Structures are given as structure tokens and as C-alpha cells.
Amino acid sequence: MQLTADHVRHIAKLARLTLTEEEIIRFTKDLGGIFTLIERLSEVDTSSVAATAQVTGLVNVSRADEIRNGGASPDALLATSPLPIREHQIETPSAHGSH
Amino acid sequence: MGATDPTLSGLTIAEASRRLREGSMKAVDLTQSCINRIEAVDAQLNAVICKTFDRALDQAKKIDASPATTRAPLAGIPYLTKDIFCEEGVPSTAASNVLRGGLHGKDYIPPFDSTTTRKLKEAGAISLGHSNTDEFVMGSSTESSCYGTSKNPWDTTRVPGGSSGGSAAAVAADESIFATGTDTGGSIRQPAALTGTTGLKVTYGRVSRYGVIAMTSSLDTIGPICKTAEDCAIVLEAIAGRDPLDATTPDVAVPSYSGLLEGSMKGMKIGLPREYMADGLHPEVEAAVKAAVKAYEDMGATIVDVSLPHTKYGVATYYVLCPCEVSSNLARFDGVRYGSTSSPHVSQEQSLVEYYERVRSGGFGAEVKRRIMIGTHALSAGYYEAYYRQAQKIRTLVLKDFTEAFQKVDLLLTPTTPNPAFTIGSKTSDPVTMYMEDVCTIPASLAGVPALSLPCGFSKDGLPIGLQIIGPAFEEAKVLMAGHQYQKITDWHTKKPTL
Numbered sequence A: 001m002q003l004t005a006d007h008v009r010h011i012a013k014l015a016r017l018t019l020t021e022e023e024i025i026r027f028t029k030d031l032g033g034i035f036t037l038i039e040r041l042s043e044v045d046t047s048s049v050a051a052t053a054q055v056t057g058l059v060n061v062s063r064a065d066e067i068r069n070g071g072a073s074p075d076a077l078l079a080t081s082p083l084p085i086r087e088h089q090i091e092t093p094s095a096h097g098s099h
Numbered sequence B: 001m002g003a004t005d006p007t008l009s010g011l012t013i014a015e016a017s018r019r020l021r022e023g024s025m026k027a028v029d030l031t032q033s034c035i036n037r038i039e040a041v042d043a044q045l046n047a048v049i050c051k052t053f054d055r056a057l058d059q060a061k062k063i064d065a066s067p068a069t070t071r072a073p074l075a076g077i078p079y080l081t082k083d084i085f086c087e088e089g090v091p092s093t094a095a096s097n098v099l100r101g102g103l104h105g106k107d108y109i110p111p112f113d114s115t116t117t118r119k120l121k122e123a124g125a126i127s128l129g130h131s132n133t134d135e136f137v138m139g140s141s142t143e144s145s146c147y148g149t150s151k152n153p154w155d156t157t158r159v160p161g162g163s164s165g166g167s168a169a170a171v172a173a174d175e176s177i178f179a180t181g182t183d184t185g186g187s188i189r190q191p192a193a194l195t196g197t198t199g200l201k202v203t204y205g206r207v208s209r210y211g212v213i214a215m216t217s218s219l220d221t222i223g224p225i226c227k228t229a230e231d232c233a234i235v236l237e238a239i240a241g242r243d244p245l246d247a248t249t250p251d252v253a254v255p256s257y258s259g260l261l262e263g264s265m266k267g268m269k270i271g272l273p274r275e276y277m278a279d280g281l282h283p284e285v286e287a288a289v290k291a292a293v294k295a296y297e298d299m300g301a302t303i304v305d306v307s308l309p310h311t312k313y314g315v316a317t318y319y320v321l322c323p324c325e326v327s328s329n330l331a332r333f334d335g336v337r338y339g340s341t342s343s344p345h346v347s348q349e350q351s352l353v354e355y356y357e358r359v360r361s362g363g364f365g366a367e368v369k370r371r372i373m374i375g376t377h378a379l380s381a382g383y384y385e386a387y388y389r390q391a392q393k394i395r396t397l398v399l400k401d402f403t404e405a406f407q408k409v410d411l412l413l414t415p416t417t418p419n420p421a422f423t424i425g426s427k428t429s430d431p432v433t434m435y436m437e438d439v440c441t442i443p444a445s446l447a448g449v450p451a452l453s454l455p456c457g458f459s460k461d462g463l464p465i466g467l468q469i470i471g472p473a474f475e476e477a478k479v480l481m482a483g484h485q486y487q488k489i490t491d492w493h494t495k496k497p498t499l
Helices: A005-014 A019-045 A074-078 B013-022 B027-045 B052-064 B115-124 B165-172 B187-194 B228-238 B281-296 B310-334 B352-363 B367-378 B385-408 B431-436 B442-447 B475-487
Strands: B048-051 B078-082 B126-131 B179-184 B199-201 B223-226 B270-274 B303-304 B411-416 B452-459 B464-470
Touching: A005 A019, A005 B052, A005 B367, A019 B310, A019 B367, A019 B385, B013 B027, B013 B048, B013 B228, B013 B310, B013 B411, B013 B442, B027 B048, B027 B078, B027 B126, B027 B165, B027 B179, B027 B452, B052 B126, B078 B165, B078 B411, B115 B126, B126 B165, B165 B179, B165 B187, B165 B223, B165 B310, B165 B411, B187 B199, B187 B464, B199 B228, B199 B475, B223 B228, B228 B475, B270 B281, B270 B385, B281 B303, B281 B411, B281 B452, B281 B464, B303 B385, B310 B385, B310 B442, B385 B442, B411 B475, B452 B475, B464 B475
Parallel strands: B078 B126, B078 B179, B270 B303, B270 B411
Antiparallel strands: B048 B126, B179 B223, B199 B223, B199 B452, B411 B464, B452 B464
């Protein structure tokens, strides 16, 4: 398929990226080339082939339902946030738009 | 006490460990020798992006105070950590501005160790700091790093490969005794080939990935970059095995890899996949690999022609699976739970979505944005079956190629890369040309099998050439043995660049 600048704008929005006009021009060209490369996969008949998601042979790895202490305390993990911490929680901007 | 012996940083793990255990060398002197070497040559290489020298010297002193004879093989051995591993108390940034504080803020500093970092620490290995990588390990040259590109010690106008290019350049230049790396589509093997070092990509699941920032979860692996196959065996022994913190590590016994290096090539069958010796292979790479094949024949191995017919779809399959998983894995870098403290400050009129967009757009570089967008598009409604599902099915066919080949042969020999190291900047304008760098390494990644890259010659311009030895799943011992036997009769791995 031929990707247009509007496609790229739409994809960027889905990916939570804001692109400059220069980036849109560049990525439209780049993504076009990459999709041309990967579209050759359609020439392979896979109608009778199962998909491979991973190769460990492991299925349903589980463990005893016990609380374990991880390597770091909750407060140490919170401390890596660049946002303000209040009452052991991260304070983010409003999810419902501007104030 | 006299000045530190400058040749110490050039030792292998095996030799340094022997000297430390017999008491003829101190860990402090070995560590100081690496530090001095970094201070002397890294301005030319940009391989080391975070230095924790004081901490390293403190640790070395503790090792020296312990009884020499009871030490583990890695006790007192200095190494560099690829900047994708979380190391407690040390900036760990994936070479990305999303996690790097830069001039005005603070880097992301994890409050925990990756399992590999923890195991190496427990074995007494000494981390000197972090080595450069492509941003979020996306690249084959380190040119996408937010710290700037690393240089190849054999020719500083050329790339050291990537993404583990900082690790490979540092080991090649004797800045450290070994380094950790990650390999998703070739990120250990390709830089090892381009720098004349020896790098091991392990079986998928052989080494825990806990605490290593994820790129492509269905393919990512952890492994060492060293000066010899023997050293790779020593490191692998320390870091392999099941980990309750990583559910993708099967409970397969960890053999004494370093104790299994003295096998014989007699009676072994080695396959030469004809698809790898095809058009586009540099004539000097072809000649060096053919000479290595001859060396194996002389050691008693039988060489067999084999075919891996789906090789030509490897790169395209990878560039669906990888970006799709990237778009999902990198969604967590939204400036909420972690991020540099220079992430844009929240203003009153900003919504959460605007905040995400500002953090991500300002923090991610071009290659990361490209892959996030390819993946976002390929996974979106109406495209999933045609791209991701189809790529997963072709992955099955690639895996079947290897399974069938390993019914006929013990190991496969191929070039690691089609060309020696390329010039900095020569592939950055066209991402597809850069992606083709991994044409020889991607298929083994898709199949999840182990592969070693080791030096097998030099081009007439003095650039290293890599040989790839691929083995069946969990047969690292066989791969390392074959590498070690080759290094016993050749001296390519002992050559050093002039800096």
C-alpha cells in the first residue's frame, strides 16, 4: 500500500507522537520504503502454517500465589517518576483535558 | 607500588582469573589498568558513556581482601554493562533522551539490578560503567545513540556495529576485559564481527532478561562480548539459568561450559547454508569464511551443503515482529513512572495526552519513532493478519529450516555480516539499507538458536571479518567448543587495533 502524509499523521496520533512537518515528509518516505520491504512476505503461502509467538516450549508458567518482596521498595520505585509524588501516588496532569 | 602495568587490560578473563587466583596480580591493578586505558583512548571511541570508577575500585579492594584461592572465576574481573541493563544506583538510560537527564535534569537511576547484573556482582565481576548502544538497542551502528556514535577501534571513521557497538568497541580496544550485550536480530554478533571480538547470542530463554529494558520480547536475548570463545563460556556459566523473575527461562540445566571446550571436531558434521554465500557477499568476507571452513575440515569435520530456503524472508519478517513489539513495549515511556527529570514540566493547561506527546516526541530519536509507527500501523485494525500474523507464520517456516538442517548436521557455519565495517553516516539516510546489515544474523534470532561470532580474518584495509557458528537450541556448549577449537589453531582473535 502507498502511505500518504495523512496516514503518517494518523499513525503518529495513535502512537502518542507529535511530528513536525519535516518529520512527516521524512517518515512518509521512510515508512513507504520499509512497507515495500515487508510486503514481500505476502508472496509466501502460509495457509497451512501455524504462527510462532515464542520458542521456549513453555506453556502457562505459574508460581505459588504468595506475596514476595521485590528488589526495590514501592517508595524507591515511585522516586524514579519525574512527576510530583503525593500520598505515595504519582500526580499526573488531568486525563480529562485542560483545567 | 609502581605504576599500573598498562598491558593488564589486554588480558582475557581466563588469564586474568588465573593470575588473580594464584595471587600474582591484584584486582585493583587490573581495574586501574582498564580505567587508565579508558581515560587514554575513549575520547577517540566514545564507547563508555557512564563511568563508575570509584565504585569499581572499592569493589576491587574488597576482592583483594578475600582469600585468593576460593574466588569464583569472575571475581575481580572488570567489565562494562551495555546501557540497556538496569544497574542499581547507576544511570541506566537505553541511550535515549527519554531516560537521560542531560544538562538540566537527572538520568533515570533504577532502584534494582537486572538479574544478569546481580549474578555478575555475586560472582565478583566489577562493573566499570555503561557502554554505548543504539537508542533502545534499535540499530546496527550505535549512530542512533543520544550520546553520539561510537567509533570502530580499527578505523575510527567507521562504525563499530550495533546495537552493542560500545561494548564491542571497548573490548576490542582493551578498555575492559569483557562486556555485556543484548542480541535481538544480531546486536551482539554483528558488532563482534566488525570489531574483531567474540560475541555469543544465546538460545532464547537461556539467560534471564529481568531488568533489561525490553525491545522485542519474543526475540531479545542477553549475552557476552569477550576476547575469546573460552571467555564467553566463563561468563555464560555465571549468567545462564532459570529465573523466577523471567517466565521465559526454561528449567534447562546449566552445564560447565568452560569445562566442555576441549572436544574434537573429528566426526562432526558442519553445514554450509548455500543461501548465506550468495550474491552481495563481499569477496574478502567470502574468502575468509571459506578459509575458516577449510580449517574445520582440516580439524576433521565433514562439510555438508545445506539449504535454509526461507533465509531471504528473514529481514522482512524481523522488521514486522520487531516494530510491532516495540510499539507495545515503548508505550510505557510516557514520562509517568520513569523518565528523566528534564521531562517537560506540566503546565496548568496541559492534558495528560498532551503531556505524553511532549515527553515522547521530545525524547525519542528518529529510528525509535519510525519503529513505533511501523508497529502501530501494522498492528492496527485490518492490518494485523497481513503483517504480524503473517510474519509469525513465516517465523515458523524459518524455524523449520533450522530444525531440518540440524537433523543432518551438528553446526552451521556462515559469515556474520556480508561486509566489513561501514563508514559512519553512510547508511543513516536509508533505514532499509541499515536493516540489511543483519541479513546473516536475523534467521538464527527468529529460530531462537544460539550463535557465536568470532574473528576469521581481515580485509585488505585491515578491517576484521566475522565467522558465525550456529547450533541447535540449548547447545551453546557445542558452539563454544567449535569456536574454542578454531581459536586454538588461529590467531585472528589475538590481533589488536592501534590507537
